[in-house]
Every structure is written in C-alpha cells, then in structure tokens.
Amino acid sequence: MSRPSSFASSPALDCELAALADGEYAARLGLRAARVAEGNVAVELPFAPSVMNRGGRMHGGALASVLLAAARVAGAASERAASDRTVRLLSANVAFLAAPRHGR
Numbered sequence: 001m002s003r004p005s006s007f008a009s010s011p012a013l014d015c016e017l018a019a020l021a022d023g024e025y026a027a028r029l030g031l032r033a034a035r036v037a038e039g040n041v042a043v044e045l046p047f048a049p050s051v052m053n054r055g056g057r058m059h060g061g062a063l064a065s066v067l068l069a070a071a072r073v074a075g076a077a078s079e080r081a082a083s084d085r086t087v088r089l090l091s092a093n094v095a096f097l098a099a100p101r102h103g104r
Contacts, residue, residue, distance in 0.1 A: 012076040020069060029062055031069050036077055043070040047100060057099035067092060 013036070020026045020033050020043070029051060035042040043066050045051065051062040071089045 016073045016076040041070050041074040
C-alpha cells in the first residue's frame with residue numbers, strides 16, 4: 001500500500017487498514033488497500049476462483065465487499081489525526097452493469 005509521507009494517520013484509519021491487512025474475511029477474499037490518501041482510496045480484489053460464482057463471473061457479494069472496504073477506509077482517511085471515531089457505512093446502493101472477467 002502506498003501512503004504519501006505527508007499524509008497523517010489516525011486511530012480510525014489504522015483500525016480500518018489493520019482490518020484489511022489482518023482480518024480473516026479480507027484475507028479470504030484477498031482484499032488489499034493499494035493506495036490511501038485523504039478521502040481517496042484504492043482497494044484491490046484479485047480475480048480468483050474463490051470469488052467467482054457458478055457462472056464463472058465475480059460474485060456480487062465479493063464486489064460489494066470491495067465497496068464496503070473502500071468506503072470505510074476512505075471515510076477513516078478523511079478523519080483528522082486526533083480523531084478516534086469508528087467508521088460505519090450506513091447505506092449503499094449498487095447497480096452492477098457488467099461482471100469483471102479477469103484482472104484486479
């Protein structure tokens with residue numbers, strides 16, 4: 001993961017990044033924070049057989065997990081260094097237009 005040296009961390013961000021790095025669910029999916037900046041995050045999910053559905057496409061639940069992880073890390077990254085608030089995603093609405101077939 002790349003984080004600019006001038007970017008300040010916070011307890012909330014550290015918690016969210018630890019959940020991605022050490023969490024069992026994130027590890028099972030292969031989720032990883034690829035880039036973190038203030039309010040700007042890239043979370044990667046490798047295309048692998050373990051996240052595919054019966055039709056050979058990436059499972060919608062796996063894609064929703066990427067959305068949730070990215071939203072939580074981006075929310076935590078927008079907090080100031082002194083904040084120790086917990087980040088929660090209250091609502092998400094996703095429209096799947098096409099399923100990825102390969103890549104990250």
